[in-house]
Amino acid sequence: MKFATFNTNSIRARMPILLHWLKRESPDVLCLQETKVQDQDFPVEPLERCGYRAAFRGQKSYNGVAILSRSPLKNPALDLFEGGDEQARFISGTVDGIPIINVYVPQGFQVESDKFQYKLKWLRSLHDHISNRYEPHAPLLVAGDFNVAMEDRDVYDPDGFRGGVGFHPEEQALMEEFFKWGLVDIFRKHTTDGDRYTFWDYRIPNGFKRNMGWRIDYILGTAPMAEKSRDVWIDTGVRGMEKPSDHTFLVASLDI
């Protein structure tokens, strides 16, 4: 099974890259974030022509998540919170018997802001959701844009970012809770390399060329998934194309 995640920063703006990548890589599952499209405008047809079913939850302008898969998504769920996730940041289901959760974690704006508190609350809720509904020794993949980097080797300027949003000990402690529960950062299982990023801020001039990035997108898996992972890699191949996203593809191959 080939399993991938990609923050599109608008799926409609990214269709050329997305279709190109799907044809080239033929993943079984692709989790998307920041689709930025309402459900009635989701580009279902071109993806179907490419061989993919789509399950999605969007809203106007912001956020939005989708799971593309060759086999249909079973038992789709769209709500992280009991009262419903009004921000279209969560979608889950089962593909070929493997439970999958796809998330777009709130970015958090600034550490002093209410948005940062909402980010922490959202991460706590995700932990509760997972620990209440899943088993660490059973199959589960959790992928998406977590908007948190964990270690110095995961950002280009650790001393500059330390204590700031995306690189703050409170966020990192909540991420650690996922690992304590039993999820494994599958990229890290396969390499200790630093300077391997999935996101480059558009606002940094030539940030990609200068590799001034962050590793904030993840594929997490429970122990049976981590054991079956053959490789995980960051695919920057589409970055040479016109209009790349500020994120790139993170891909895992699993012996499933």
Place this chain on the structure above:
DNA sequence: ATGGTCGGCAACCGA
């Protein structure tokens, strides 16, 4: 080199 990001969506907000 006398500038310097995107996308959505129509003035700015969010990242």
